[in-house]
Amino acid sequence: MAPVSLATPPAGARTASRDTAEHRAADEAAALFRADVIFGLSQPQKALPPKYFYDAAGSRLFDHICRLPEYYPTRCELEILKARAAEIGALAGPGASLVEFGSGSSIKVRLLLDAMAEPAAYVPIDISGPHMRAAVARLAEAYPAVAMVPVEADFTQAVRLPPLGEGGRLEGRRVGFFPGSTIGNFTPEAATSFLAHVGEVLGDGSALVIGFDLAKDRAVLEAAYDDRAGITAAFNLNLLSRINREVGADFDPGGFRHKAFFNGTENRIEMHLESVREQAVRMGRHHFAFARGETIHTENSYKFSVDAFLAMARHAGWRQRAMWTDPKGWFAVAALEREVG
Template sequence: MTSSSDFAHDLLAALTRRPRSISPKYFYDTAGSALFDRICELPEYYPTRTELALLDTFGPEMAECIGAGADLVEFGAGSNVKIRRLLRALHAPRRFIPIDISAEHLMGAAQALQADHPGLQVQPLAADFTRSFELPPPLPLNGPGTAPRVGFFPGSSLGNFTPVEARGFLRRASALLRGGGLLIGIDLVKDPAVLHAAYNDAQGVTAAFNLNMLARANRELGTDFDLTAFDHYAFYQPVHQRIEMHLVARRAQHVHLAGRRFDFAAGDSLHTEYSYKYTVEGFRALAAESGFVPEAVWCDPQRLFSVHWLRSTA
């Protein structure tokens, strides 16, 4: 999991470099995780409801791909809403290891899931899955071998990685899940107007989520960002097939961190997130380059979103 020292180090580096940019993983403190849960319920935000519908509709087919007795690992587990849908369809899963960067949010969600599934081993792991971490040992079977280890990465969170970073994550995941596979949600290229609405909701929840990065810095690191002096700015970049999110200074100001002063001119930006979109064919090619064998894929009728089953042969 990230610490205040990690956050301070990375924010200091972000404020020093040009252009200024920081990892979106720092969105997810307790307040940020709660705001993201609200985003998932917004009428403009299609990914969550579309992926949930795919899990409900095609859960039995996904379960057939995964097989019985799986040892499940979810990357970026959050509130465990989606794994609950998948668990309804799975055949006697043995264990569930939710991994999330927000420890408090993770533990609460894991306790609730354990209460609802007393026969399932739930072992939450507070960690940053974009870095090296260790999983608990594989579960032994009654006979020789271990239970198949299956990854679950819903929500199109892979889109937060650059293509190079995405390839690196998939390669690490393929090695981690060797002999099993990965069920992953991928947002698709679509009408830019739909994307713009999803990241600029009328209620301003996404703006609050973005600005919480600065509020968190003020709470944890003692910075003096004036939240009223920054605007949420999100747009679709069609050349790179990605949403970009920024915090843009509305007026000139000074911010202090670790005894240093950083100047923002009006219009200066702190980049906070990419969200890459893929075609089905483009993502399958990326997965194949990264140690997986792409197999089944499920899409909604409007082709807004996709869920892929990738088999690991590593």
């Protein structure tokens, strides 16, 4: 049940070697985090990659967000998955391996595992190791016949699926799962590239079940990303605390406020952290000045039409097998198949 390292040593290697590889991977991840922060805060429009939201605290806060009354995507997607689980199970076929990109809580994946015929394996890929391991431990108890092989990695980067099953291959069809409209965090160009990357990871003949958010009223969108309880604000501000702890910066989270709004020109929600006063932040030899009202752009969440999403998917080598929406038409789940060749 331990996460698979992308530098996993051969069977029989000494524990010391495995520990060294894991420490090396952790050091590389920390160095990348630091480099991304320095680069992002050095831009004219300061920005930070949203993947860094998800340390242990951030993952817990996001689970809370998903239960908020304003945050419709989770409820809408669950409604679709519950109604269409049997169709997804039939698409997967017997003995399939389910590969989730960016594993979150286990509620959605349980719907798919329950609908699949004798699933061989569940392979979650996530940057937040502790949160992923806790979710996988719960799943392992509920699905003892399914091999659980978590991969602690940035799923947007080069990822190799671990060997599994007879002959060191994933058994049955490989079915990707990318719920929650995380695809909306990418620019359209980057989203197309990511979908092509997923196809390369899963291989020819694979399938992909993916959720995406649909365009709708501005008030509904903005409430979903700026809830009255302030949980999304805490989630956004937690990024500064993580940078302080892991990179050695001296951000004062009280010097920033959460800001979320719909950008109609780009058809996306933007999340920012806005400086409430003139201030400076230090990180080693690096100093970053903030004017009052200056922001750090932390996340985009693009909203799609069905036609626009399918055009993007086709460009990335996928063809539509099925498309479902909730009764309100607020959210969509697509079932795609990888074109061969």
